[in-house]
Amino acid sequence: MSTNMSVSSPFIRLYVITFLFFSANPIINIVVPLRGEAEGASNTEIGIMMGAYMMTSMLFRPWAGNVVHRFGPLFVLRILLIANFVILVLYAQFSLEWYFVLRALQGITTAFFSLALQMGIVDTLPEKERSQGISLYLLAGMLPTVIGPIAALYLWDWGGMKAFASAMLIIGLAASIIGYHSPLPSRLISNDDMKPKSSMMAQLSQLWSNRAFLVCSMAMLIASAGFGAVVTFIVLYTQQSGVGNAGLYLMVQAGVIVLSRFALRKKVPSEGNWHAPLVIGLLLCLTVGIQLLAMSIHYGAALMYASAVLNGFGMALLYPTLMTYLTFVLPAASRNTLIGVFIAVSDFGVVLGNMAMGPIADHWSYSLMYSVCASMLLAAAGVVYVSGRRLNRY
Template identity: 25%
Template sequence: MERLWTKSFILLTIGLFFLFTAFYMLFPTLPLFIVEIGGNESHAGLAMGAFMLTAVLFRPFIGGLIDQYGRRVFLIAGVLLFALSMFSYQFVGGIVALILLRVLHGLSWGMSTTAFLTSLTDIIPVKRRGEGLGWSGMAMTLAMGVGPMIGISIAQNSSYQVMFLVGCALGILALLLTLVINIPFTAQKGTLRIVFFEKSLTSVMLTTFLFFISYGGITTFIPLYSASIGFNSGTFFLIYAATLIISRPLSGRLADKYGYAIVVIPAICTTILSLIVLGLFTNPLGIILSAVLYGIGFGSTQPALQAAAIRLVAPNRTGVANASFTTAADFGIGLGAIILGLLAPYTDYSTMFIISAMSVGAALCVFIFLVRKSLAIQTQSSMTSS
């Protein structure tokens, strides 16, 4: 069996952890920071959406450029811009300035994460891709747990400005690691052609988009909802992350051995159940149970969908595949945050979580009727060509 735990894989995973920790520090704190500087719930949704939608707009170009010119330059530039964006938050004093900074931050996020994920894809053995993405996803998993807790602790015990500086420092640590990593790359020959997305990925992108709408609602409104009932939102993210730690490596191995459908279908169903629980049981116990179920469902679905996207493209198009997958994910998060933010003044949190569950249900239908067919055709084509 080909080796998975190489020096480059380990360092990339650690760098990913630092980057995502800084990113997730803002999730439970930025909505509260927005209120402090004079904003409201709609502004919180707009700020989250502006970040994600900017990443969506730039990812397709970044993915094509990464495939043509290599990963390193975009990895370094993206992480450096991310660190500078985190540093700049401490100077924001109004909503307009914040939204503009979120746009810049979103650009850095689209560039850095696409380069990170594509670099990881390059160094993970093909036959261990589901397992490798599951383990590297542990970096994001741990970040989801410790990031919000760090952010809340610093904001409560010190200030938002100190929290932004800590986020900048984590970005710099990630940058230092990228400078010593050996990333294999063979440049494409011929004329540069930037592809917005692979046609073969349409069904996976639609599934991912619908699935991640719920994540936009969770990350934007769990902090505000928790505050309304006197619950620490950091606890939700910590429980969610702890559950992910257990589910992700196992689901990755199952996907490699038995196929993606055996993992994705029950995982999406679990995600739907978690959102229904969150919508119906408006108390701390409901939040805790929902965090466990959402960790299992989301933690199993995300790496399996990403691995499926990579499987559906040629080996020299992994940059575009990762860009397409993360574009769909970010678009779902951003649009979900904006739409639910606009609905917030006219409804309650329970209704918003039930709407999120309906979106995940639509993702399940698309996967069952479209994605499985695409994967079956690709598998049959591979067997025929070999």
């Protein structure tokens, strides 16, 4: 028997499925802004289209947690993989006006997928390996973004929408075939402590008095907003400024995330204690990274790629650190629902990065938009320092 379940054969298969499911996203994230600009869409309209994905994902996360608990991860995964295949095929058939709807539907499938996979991993692994399992799941989801942006730019330049359509068909089919026979459990662990003792609304009402959830969610919300703005507008920013290459930037950023999550997966705290200096340090890393991106228009591509490294490192460790901590301190009976809300908050941050930052770029500049994101992250680090120092496991 393996001494480390998180890297055993069944879990590696789960990571492969995760990689396939998320392979379409980095291509879509490049092609949609490029097609939108080519057809005369504004930054605000592009941001709304891109934000629809995270908006619906956010709204469905809490419900997804209850559904996964009721029907089991395996059943939920099989249904959504079929839906995901249909959605990806429709990207090539519909005009740009329909992309808001397709992105919204894709967000729903992602909500259920991530809850099914993460709750299956959390409930199956020993407590000391939770952070490793979550980190490897996140790593698998990020791997496509290492080569996806470069591949998307190549596909767009080489074959336009026809090449894009072929890529979506292949990715959707592969994910459906391989994922249908996933090693996920048919049911989550069920015992008296894990059975919900109240309605979903009653469970959600607990959040307002839970300091741990509020501090973690605030940090994740602002970090995701900054990161979402970077990913959504970096292509247009580099085209306008003439500095750097968006595909290379995203590849470096994703490569740092992947390497950091793999190399440091055993360093992410997995004992239920709050590590304020670590969280503050990661938020400051993102602050400096995004500010360097804002300054790169004046000081050159070197700052841009340094930004990619810092942003990648900060996001690589922030989410698994906060997520693992919450799996210990949230009430067991409502954990699935509340973790769903936390992931929804992360999604909402990306929505803000898409929808709220687009108008700033339209009326002022991309550089100012990124400086606003950096200022918000600095404020978040201050809030964690002031109010997040007494969050050790209850």
